[in-house]
Amino acid sequence: MKKTLKRIWQWIDDRSGLSEMLHPLLQHKVPRGLKWNYVFGSATLFCFILQIVTGSALALMYQPSSDKAFASLQYITQQAVLGRWLRGIHYFGASAMMLLAGIHMLRVYLTAAYKYPREMSWVSGIILLLLTTVMGFTGQLLRWDDNGVWSAVVAAEQMGRVPLIGPSLARLLMGGDTLGGHTLSRFYTYHVFMVPGLLILFLGFHLWLVVRNGISEPPKAGRPVDPKTYRTWYRNALRSEGIAFWPYVAWRDVVFSVAVLLLVVLLAAVAGPPPLRKPPDPSIVYTQPQPDWYLLWIYALFALMPPEVESYAMFFGPLIALFLLFALPFLSNKGERSPLKRPWAVAGSIAVIVLIGALLLAGSRAGWSPAFKQRTLPPAVAASAGPDVKAGKVLFEQKGCLYCHRIGDKGGIVGPDLTHAGSRLSTTEMHIRILNGSTGMPAYGRLLRHREMQQLIAFLQSRQ
Ligand code: HEC
Known part of the structure; x- marks a missing residue:
C-alpha cells in the first residue's frame, strides 16, 4: 500500500514538478527571531481562503435579482443545511480579514519593513487593503435589506458630490441613476468576479515578493538599512543563521490561523449572521443605514464633517491619504527600522488607532443612526x-x-x-425646511396635511 502510494506520488511529481515548486517555498531560509508579531499576514491570507470557500457555497444558493435576493438569503439563513453557519462565518471572516489586514499593515509600518528592497510589497499591500474594503462594501449591498441598500445609497450620494467626475463615478458604481436590480447585478459582479480576481492577482504578486526579497528580519536599533549593502548583508545573515521556514517558523502561522478559524466559527455560532432586517422600501423615509463596523468609521468621518468642507474633503481627503500611503516607501526607503528610533512613527500609529476608535464609537452612537427607541416627549x-x-x-x-x-x-x-427652534427660525423657514427636507432630512411635503403642518409649526414656534 505504502509502496503504491509512493509510486503514485513519484509519477505525479515527475510529470508536474510539484516538489520543485513547493520546495523553495517551504524550505527557503528565513531570518531567526520571527515571533508572534509575524503571523498576521498569513492569517489574513487564511481568512481570504475562508471567504472564497464560504462565499462560493453561499453563491450556490444566493439569487442576485432584486425580487429574489432577500428571500434567497432568508432561505439560506433559515432552511438551507448549514446556511446560517455559512453566512455567519462569511460575515465574521470578513471582519477578521479587515482587522488582520489592518494589524499586518501596522506591524509592517512599525517595523519599517517597507524599506529597501520591499517597497513593492508595501504598494501591493495597500492595493490589497483597498480591494478588501471594496469587498466589504459590495458584500453589504448583496444582503439586499434596508441596511445594506441604504448604506450603498449613502456612499453613492457621497461619491456623487466629488467635483466634476462625481456623478459619472456614482453612475458607474450603481449601474444607472437610481438603485435597483441593475445595481444588484453590478455589485454581484464586483463582489464575485472582478474584485476577487484582482485580489488573487495582487496577492500572488505580494507573495511572490515575499519569496523573492525574503521576510524582513526583526529590526534592531542602530542597524540601519543601506540599499547599497543590504542585499549582501541579508544573504550572509541568512547563510550564517537563517532557519527553514517550514516548520521552524511556519508553525506559529498555523497555530494562529487555526485560532482565528475557531474564533470566527465561535462568533458565527454565538452571534449568528447579521440579521436580515427588512427588504429595502423607498417609502420609509426615515431609514438611516448602519454600515458594517469596518466601514462605519469612514461613514462617521463624513457624517461628522461640516457640510461645507464635505465635497472637497470627499475628494481631496482620500486622494491625499492614498497618495501619502503609496509614497511612504519612496519617501523613506533607508535608515533606521527599529520603532525605538522612530518615535514619530509610533506616535502617528497611536494617533490613527485612537482616531479610528473614536470614529467607531461616534458612529455606533445615536448621532449616526436615528434614536428609533425614542417614542414620546414628556x-x-x-x-x-x-x-x-x-x-x-x-x-x-x-x-x-x-x-x-x-x-x-x-x-x-x-x-x-x-429645543429653542421658535427663537431661531421663522414660521416660513420652518415651513420650507419641513416641506422640502434636505441632506439627512426627509421631505415631508407629501406626508403631512396642511393642518398638520400648521400644528407642527405651532408646536415648534412654542419652543422658545
Ligand atoms: C432622518 C432624520 C430626520 C427626521 C426624521 C426629521 N428631520 Fe428635521 N432635520 C434633519 C436634519 C439632518 C436637518 C438639518 C438639515 C440641514 O442642515 O441641511 C433637519 C432640519 C430641520 C429643521 C431646520 C432646523 C434648523 O435649525 O435649521 C427643522 C425645522 C426640522 N428639521 C423639522 C423637522 C420636523 C418637524 C420633522 C418631523 C415632521 C423632522 N424634522 C424630521 C433630520 C431629520
Whole structure:
C-alpha cells in the first residue's frame, strides 16, 4: 500500500514538478527571531481562503435579482443545511480579514519593513487593503435589506458630490441613476468576479515578493538599512543563521490561523449572521443605514464633517491619504527600522488607532443612526399650551421627527436640536425646511396635511 502510494506520488511529481515548486517555498531560509508579531499576514491570507470557500457555497444558493435576493438569503439563513453557519462565518471572516489586514499593515509600518528592497510589497499591500474594503462594501449591498441598500445609497450620494467626475463615478458604481436590480447585478459582479480576481492577482504578486526579497528580519536599533549593502548583508545573515521556514517558523502561522478559524466559527455560532432586517422600501423615509463596523468609521468621518468642507474633503481627503500611503516607501526607503528610533512613527500609529476608535464609537452612537427607541416627549413639554401646540407635539412624535431631533433632553441628534427652534427660525423657514427636507432630512411635503403642518409649526414656534 505504502509502496503504491509512493509510486503514485513519484509519477505525479515527475510529470508536474510539484516538489520543485513547493520546495523553495517551504524550505527557503528565513531570518531567526520571527515571533508572534509575524503571523498576521498569513492569517489574513487564511481568512481570504475562508471567504472564497464560504462565499462560493453561499453563491450556490444566493439569487442576485432584486425580487429574489432577500428571500434567497432568508432561505439560506433559515432552511438551507448549514446556511446560517455559512453566512455567519462569511460575515465574521470578513471582519477578521479587515482587522488582520489592518494589524499586518501596522506591524509592517512599525517595523519599517517597507524599506529597501520591499517597497513593492508595501504598494501591493495597500492595493490589497483597498480591494478588501471594496469587498466589504459590495458584500453589504448583496444582503439586499434596508441596511445594506441604504448604506450603498449613502456612499453613492457621497461619491456623487466629488467635483466634476462625481456623478459619472456614482453612475458607474450603481449601474444607472437610481438603485435597483441593475445595481444588484453590478455589485454581484464586483463582489464575485472582478474584485476577487484582482485580489488573487495582487496577492500572488505580494507573495511572490515575499519569496523573492525574503521576510524582513526583526529590526534592531542602530542597524540601519543601506540599499547599497543590504542585499549582501541579508544573504550572509541568512547563510550564517537563517532557519527553514517550514516548520521552524511556519508553525506559529498555523497555530494562529487555526485560532482565528475557531474564533470566527465561535462568533458565527454565538452571534449568528447579521440579521436580515427588512427588504429595502423607498417609502420609509426615515431609514438611516448602519454600515458594517469596518466601514462605519469612514461613514462617521463624513457624517461628522461640516457640510461645507464635505465635497472637497470627499475628494481631496482620500486622494491625499492614498497618495501619502503609496509614497511612504519612496519617501523613506533607508535608515533606521527599529520603532525605538522612530518615535514619530509610533506616535502617528497611536494617533490613527485612537482616531479610528473614536470614529467607531461616534458612529455606533445615536448621532449616526436615528434614536428609533425614542417614542414620546414628556407631557410637560406642551402642558399649559393651546390645542394646536398639543396636537403638534403628538405629530412630532408620530411622524418620527423625534428620531432625529432633540427637544430638551429627549430625541435623536441626527438633525439640529430644536429645543429653542421658535427663537431661531421663522414660521416660513420652518415651513420650507419641513416641506422640502434636505441632506439627512426627509421631505415631508407629501406626508403631512396642511393642518398638520400648521400644528407642527405651532408646536415648534412654542419652543422658545
Ligand atoms: C432622518 C432624520 C430626520 C427626521 C426624521 C426629521 N428631520 Fe428635521 N432635520 C434633519 C436634519 C439632518 C436637518 C438639518 C438639515 C440641514 O442642515 O441641511 C433637519 C432640519 C430641520 C429643521 C431646520 C432646523 C434648523 O435649525 O435649521 C427643522 C425645522 C426640522 N428639521 C423639522 C423637522 C420636523 C418637524 C420633522 C418631523 C415632521 C423632522 N424634522 C424630521 C433630520 C431629520
